[in-house]
Amino acid sequence: xxxxxxxxxxxxxxxxxxxxxxxxxxxxxxxxxxxxxxxxxxxxxxxxxxxxxxxxxxxxxxx
Numbered sequence: 001x002x003x004x005x006x007x008x009x010x011x012x013x014x015x016x017x018x019x020x021x022x023x024x025x026x027x028x029x030x031x032x033x034x035x036x037x038x039x040x041x042x043x044x045x046x047x048x049x050x051x052x053x054x055x056x057x058x059x060x061x062x063x
Contacts, residue, residue, distance in 0.1 A: 035061040038057050038058065038061050039058060041057050042054045045057065046058075
C-alpha cells in the first residue's frame, strides 16, 4: 500500500520547507556536477599526498 504524502504523523518544519523551496528552483544537474567535482578534487588531493583533505572533501558527495 502506498504511503500518503499528507501523513499527519510526519510533518516538516519551516526550515526544511524553506530549504526545499529554494533547492527546487535549481536544476538537479547542479547537484550531480557538484558531487562529481568534489570526488575529482578528492582524487587530486589523494594523488598529491594530502590524505586528510582528500578524505574530508571526498565525503561531500555522499550527502
